[in-house]
Amino acid sequence: MGSDVEIIARIEDWTGEKITGTQSIGGGCIANARRVKTESGRSFFLKSGFDNSMFRNEANGLKELAKAEAVRVPEVLLQGDDFLLLEFIPQGGRKRNFFEDFGRQFAQMHRYQADQFGFYEDNYIGATPQINIPVGDEATNWTSFYMNKRLLFQFRLAERNGYADGKLRSGFRKLEEKIEDILAGSEEPPTLIHGDLWSGNYMSDENGEPVIIDPAVYYGHREADLAMTKLFGGFSSEFYSAYREESPLPDGYEYRENIYLLYHVMNHLNLFGSSYYGQAVRLLQSYF
Structure with missing residues (x-):
């Protein structure tokens, strides 16, 4: 270095x-x-x-x-x-209607699409490698991509780190059997997503406009991006209302939120330890 x-x-x-x-x-x-x-x-x-x-x-x-x-x-x-x-972007106070504008802009960003899921290179989610190169049907099958490249990758990492006890193993076995049903009805083309959008990864610029930083970019499902925003308390209700006005979500998106939160909670389990174990199990069990 x-x-x-x-x-x-x-x-x-x-x-x-x-x-x-x-x-x-x-x-x-x-x-x-x-x-x-x-x-x-x-x-x-x-x-x-x-x-x-x-x-x-x-x-x-x-x-x-x-x-x-x-x-x-x-x-x-x-x-x-x-x-x-x-x-260098100077930070300013949020302008009036900041979250409404942010929600609309985020929905507009999600209109940028690709031919396949993943990305042309692997990157990182926090300090954890994020595997983006699709194999086989993962390029065109979101359920396959998400299960293999996101959830199972984190589960295998948890096994290596000693966090995968019988309860977690059982939950993931059940999830593999049910994930197609959980994600049914949400099929959409591969969409550009930030990948790690929470309150620490956006700011307001010198004009009070939204700025997003520190991405974990890939082409995936926009519901995964929106779910991450709720991991630590969520954004304002105006953000979500404006997003849905600009780009309505498929029915059942609230039911699917936990499956997308699970990826990030598993990542936090692997990065920061067992304090995230209980949350991971609860997210799994919410579907059984």
Whole structure:
């Protein structure tokens, strides 16, 4: 991994200016986040602290979200294996009707579609690898993709981590038998999704408009994206009402929320430990 001095030197080469100051920005739990300023007064957002594909994957995810031209995302400016330089977006207060606009923009983003589920590369959900390359019918069968690449991947990880006791194993066996019935009626084309949208992964910009950050992008089902927003208490009711007005959801979407929350709760179990075990079991048992 390049040293901090080497990273700053690369940024200076790119800007053609000296970096005159850096300021740590809180909120992240994985990478180091800083605001860097140049001698002419320009500011950029710098993430560093790892030497793997994580920053490249994040950059590619942001670029993919930008293609939808719906919700603002930070522009990717420069990247290496050990850092990511983004547009610095000043944070402002939320404008009136922020959540209504956010809900409509999010629905518009979900209109951006692809021919198959997954993504052209694997990436990360938090610090956990997220496997996106479909195999066989996973490319066109959402139930197969979601079961194999999302739920079973996390379950096998839980087995390796020692969290998969008899109750969890039994629940997943039952789920494999029933998942086609659970997801029946929700079939839609592969849709661009953020993949990890919760309250820590959006902000309001200098004009009070929504901005989404830190994605775990792939093409999947929009209900999965909406379910994630509810993991830690949810967004305002105006967000969901505006979303449904802009893009109505298939009947039964509330019934299917738990199956999509399960992926993220299993990921939290694997990342942060047994305090998420009970929630994972309850989500499984809600279908039996």
